[in-house]
Amino acid sequence: MTAVVNIFKRTLSAIVLEDDQTVSIRFGILVLCFFSTAIATGFGIYFFIKGMWPLVYAMLIQAPMSVFLFFYCRTNRPEACRVTYLVLCVSVVMIHFLLTHYLGNCGSVAYIAAAILPNHFFPVLQKKYVPILDALLILSINGIFWYGLVQTPVYTGMNLTACRLFIINCALLVCSFELYYNAMGQQLVKARQQARLAQAAREASVDALTGLGNRRMLEDRRQELEQSAQTGTPVCISMLDIDFFKQINDTYGHDVGDQVLVYLANTMHLFFRKSDILVRWGGEEFLIALCQTELRQAEELMERFRLTVQQAPLLLSGHQIHIRLTIGLAMLLPPHRGLDDTVRAADARMYQGKLEGRNRVITLD
Numbered sequence: 001m002t003a004v005v006n007i008f009k010r011t012l013s014a015i016v017l018e019d020d021q022t023v024s025i026r027f028g029i030l031v032l033c034f035f036s037t038a039i040a041t042g043f044g045i046y047f048f049i050k051g052m053w054p055l056v057y058a059m060l061i062q063a064p065m066s067v068f069l070f071f072y073c074r075t076n077r078p079e080a081c082r083v084t085y086l087v088l089c090v091s092v093v094m095i096h097f098l099l100t101h102y103l104g105n106c107g108s109v110a111y112i113a114a115a116i117l118p119n120h121f122f123p124v125l126q127k128k129y130v131p132i133l134d135a136l137l138i139l140s141i142n143g144i145f146w147y148g149l150v151q152t153p154v155y156t157g158m159n160l161t162a163c164r165l166f167i168i169n170c171a172l173l174v175c176s177f178e179l180y181y182n183a184m185g186q187q188l189v190k191a192r193q194q195a196r197l198a199q200a201a202r203e204a205s206v207d208a209l210t211g212l213g214n215r216r217m218l219e220d221r222r223q224e225l226e227q228s229a230q231t232g233t234p235v236c237i238s239m240l241d242i243d244f245f246k247q248i249n250d251t252y253g254h255d256v257g258d259q260v261l262v263y264l265a266n267t268m269h270l271f272f273r274k275s276d277i278l279v280r281w282g283g284e285e286f287l288i289a290l291c292q293t294e295l296r297q298a299e300e301l302m303e304r305f306r307l308t309v310q311q312a313p314l315l316l317s318g319h320q321i322h323i324r325l326t327i328g329l330a331m332l333l334p335p336h337r338g339l340d341d342t343v344r345a346a347d348a349r350m351y352q353g354k355l356e357g358r359n360r361v362i363t364l365d
Contacts, residue, residue, distance in 0.1 A: 025123065025124050026074065029085050029118060029124065033069050034070065036066040036091075041059070043059050058098050069087060072084060082125060085124045089115050092111050092112055093112060096144055101147075101154065105145065109140075112137055116134060116137050209262065210261055210264075218279050218287065218289070221277055225291075225332060226334050229332040230335075233291070234331065234332075235290065235293070237290075237332060237345075238287065238346060239286070239327070240288070240327040242264065245257065248260055252316070252319065259314070260323060263314050265278070265286075267312075271305050275291045276290050294331075295331045298329055302327050302361045306327060306359070306360075310322070310325070310359070325359065328347060329346055329361060331364070349364050
């Protein structure tokens with residue numbers, strides 16, 4: 001039982017996206033290999049009990065071949081899935097021709113119908129070959145069905161009603177499982193597509209160096225911020241700039257300059273709340289949207305942050321790099337002062353602080 005569970009888990013582990021549109025072809029073929037192995041083993045035991053030795057021998061060939069194809073399909077060879085699928089299709093037709101020959105018309109052709117499904121849910125062959133294979137398999141279904149009508153089965157002296165019902169129900173069960181797992185694969189495609197889109201959206205709104213948001217993040221949160229301000233929840237926008245950052249780059253190199261930016265971003269993450277929006281605005285400029293914060297509270301908060309950064313120099317390769325910040329602050333007051341106007345006002349106050357000597361917080365009253 002454990003071995004069967006492990007094979008089942010391996011089958012599911014093969015579900016990977018080949019691109020944004022399809023599940024891995026390998027998944028559909030492995031499902032087919034899995035069921036081919038399980039059904040061949042079950043039939044082999046059943047035919048052994050009934051003493052139908054030619055069919056036992058056929059199952060003894062089919063079961064290990066399906067196991068081999070299962071592991072062969074998991075290899076990275078480009079032709080593995082295609083070859084596995086075609087071999088399975090041929091073997092399914094031959095096996096069920098034998099079943100019809102020995103047992104008569106027993107409904108086993110439903111297995112061939114199940115073999116058609118993977119190539120439609122998971123495009124194994126090139127599109128131009130799919131109709132050809134479908135036609136051959138459908139002809140096989142009709143041929144085997146016709147043969148069952150005109151051929152006198154080998155085992156005529158036995159009561160085969162139970163045996164035929166068993167085969168028919170197993171065949172229908174395989175079709176049902178095939179449809180179920182194919183449908184599950186399509187659901188997985190949809191879920192992973194949504195996850196990829198969400199991840200892409202997050203990556204598009206995150207600054208690669210610092211891990212803070214970028215301008216797109218602020219744009220994405222625009223409506224939220226303006227609605228909060230309109231309903232009476234105070235929102236303040238702070239613009240801050242690292243003083244003499246060009247000197248840091250010129251003295252220590254751009255790699256150290258990048259480390260300063262990352263250090264400042266990490267400090268911001270630790271200092272501010274999760275509800276606040278932290279954005280790298282460009283270069284050494286940063287924007288912070290302080291939610292649920294009055295202007296005077298924001299001024300005190302930004303002053304504490306400025307002092308925190310000033311009093312904790314960055315140590316790199318034996319050098320102490322002192323970071324000084326000039327900060328501009330303005331309150332979002334829609335409709336008189338929207339988000340864009342507030343950002344410009346905070347930016348203007350920041351440059352005013354530069355003119356007044358840097359390393360300070362300037363507030364727009």
